[in-house]
Amino acid sequence: MMIRAAMLAAALAMAPLVAPGDGHAAAQPAAAGRAAKSEAQTIQLFGASIKYYEAGQGPTLVLVHGLGSSAQGDWGKVMADLAKTHHVLALDQLGFGASDKPMIDYAIQTWVDFLGEFLRQKKVTDFTLMGESLGGWISAQYTIQALDGIAADPAFALPKPFKLVLCDAAGRHDTMAKAFGPKPAGADAPPPAASLAGQKAMLGAIFHDPRWSNGPAALKRGFAWSLSKGDAWTIHAVYSNPALLNETVDGKLKDITIPTLVVWGAEDKLLPPADGQFYADGIPGAKLVTIPDSGHAPMIETPKAFLAAVESFISH
Numbered sequence: 001m002m003i004r005a006a007m008l009a010a011a012l013a014m015a016p017l018v019a020p021g022d023g024h025a026a027a028q029p030a031a032a033g034r035a036a037k038s039e040a041q042t043i044q045l046f047g048a049s050i051k052y053y054e055a056g057q058g059p060t061l062v063l064v065h066g067l068g069s070s071a072q073g074d075w076g077k078v079m080a081d082l083a084k085t086h087h088v089l090a091l092d093q094l095g096f097g098a099s100d101k102p103m104i105d106y107a108i109q110t111w112v113d114f115l116g117e118f119l120r121q122k123k124v125t126d127f128t129l130m131g132e133s134l135g136g137w138i139s140a141q142y143t144i145q146a147l148d149g150i151a152a153d154p155a156f157a158l159p160k161p162f163k164l165v166l167c168d169a170a171g172r173h174d175t176m177a178k179a180f181g182p183k184p185a186g187a188d189a190p191p192p193a194a195s196l197a198g199q200k201a202m203l204g205a206i207f208h209d210p211r212w213s214n215g216p217a218a219l220k221r222g223f224a225w226s227l228s229k230g231d232a233w234t235i236h237a238v239y240s241n242p243a244l245l246n247e248t249v250d251g252k253l254k255d256i257t258i259p260t261l262v263v264w265g266a267e268d269k270l271l272p273p274a275d276g277q278f279y280a281d282g283i284p285g286a287k288l289v290t291i292p293d294s295g296h297a298p299m300i301e302t303p304k305a306f307l308a309a310v311e312s313f314i315s316h
Helices: 005-012 071-075 108-121 134-148 173-180 196-206 216-228 232-239 242-247 273-282 303-315
Strands: 041-045 048-055 060-064 087-091 127-132 163-167 260-265 287-291
Touching: 041 108, 048 071, 048 108, 060 071, 060 108, 060 134, 071 087, 087 108, 108 134, 108 242, 127 134, 127 303, 134 163, 163 303, 173 242, 196 216, 260 273, 260 303, 273 287, 287 303
Parallel strands: 060 087, 060 127, 127 163, 163 260, 260 287
Antiparallel strands: 041 048, 048 087
């Protein structure tokens, strides 16, 4: 069945920071052990102010969030647990969260370049790279370029990850073409994104559990969060740029020659589980783990199952 472009717009976006029935931010880290810091730090990259979190000790784990989200938005429910065994770095990507949001034509390469500069300035060398949704697309493209030695100049060589985790990753051409390509003639117009109806459609598409999208409280929280993020231009710029289709990963996955884990929500309505199989089949030796009863954002909807899926891989 053809996935409507409006739903694919939500596929790369993330969900509100509140759990069903919870009146406070679920993404706030626990204050125990080597938990993630509650306040972001700041670094200057190419003249832009980028916010990031750093916590824990051990092997370095770099977390890359999806479109319309932030470090805490995607990883807030699992960051503290990951920081118990790892040195965790999680940045708000350019255009999102508390980082600068310039009005530019965003591309996958934009975020690859910023991630590389972030890691160079932080002097990160050996690390595991983990990306979700749009962040998975960025992480896959970053890894391909890092391993192939692709850079605009030797001074900007990308630090090479030694492991890769892709969670419900965007980046497959056929799927992305449904978002960026021409709309089918006669297709029903979706509800405006900046509306309660649009919010309900987005949440219902992202999450398997209907409690995330049903009821006035959930919609009110979600709509308020969406309006407060200040990243509308970034999202608009992505979806008005069909050139991103030139940056899909088809035909390049064989160049990812490091251990790779692909994690997918079994009930992902936005980026279908077939895309998880696409990544697992294309990356030599990659392992695919499907998380039952989870939609597009397992680290938010089913955090315990997500941690169970990734912890053994990233720790050995």
